[in-house]
Amino acid sequence: MPGTVITDLRRRGAVDPGRLLAGPLRAVGLQRLEPGRSAAVTADGVEHALYVTAGSGLAALPEDAVHPDHPDAGLPLVEGTAVVLPLGSRTVLTAGTAGLEYFHAVLAAPALTGAPPGGCEAPPEGGDPE
Secondary structure, three states, X not given: OOOOOOOOHHHHOEEOHHHOOOOOEEEEEEEEEOOOOXXXXXXXXXXXXXXXXXXXXXXXXXXXXOOOOOOOOEEEEEOOOEEXXXXXXXXXXXXXXXXXXXXXXXXXXXXXXXXXXXXXXXXXXXXXOO
């Protein structure tokens, strides 16, 4: 197949998809945290998608979030868990006793504007939407 590229992420770790794709993907890779280690992930100008492939750990919840089901302020991460960090969000991943391996995709995010997608704006205060 001409133009097809196959990369072993377990051997290589990460690749730059911009060499091959024109979409919003900016980086993809397989990351590993050793037991007890942490990594901050901040969606500053980009968005992140994470998928746990092995091990376990915790993702810190936002400071302003109230989650009675997670009193330790962490979302449990186990194999098969997906985490999405939209623009402007942040978390800290902490590996459990077996370490944590996850697929990590970084996506370009358009700058935020006052208008929602589609160009529709909220009606003026007291006005009726048409």
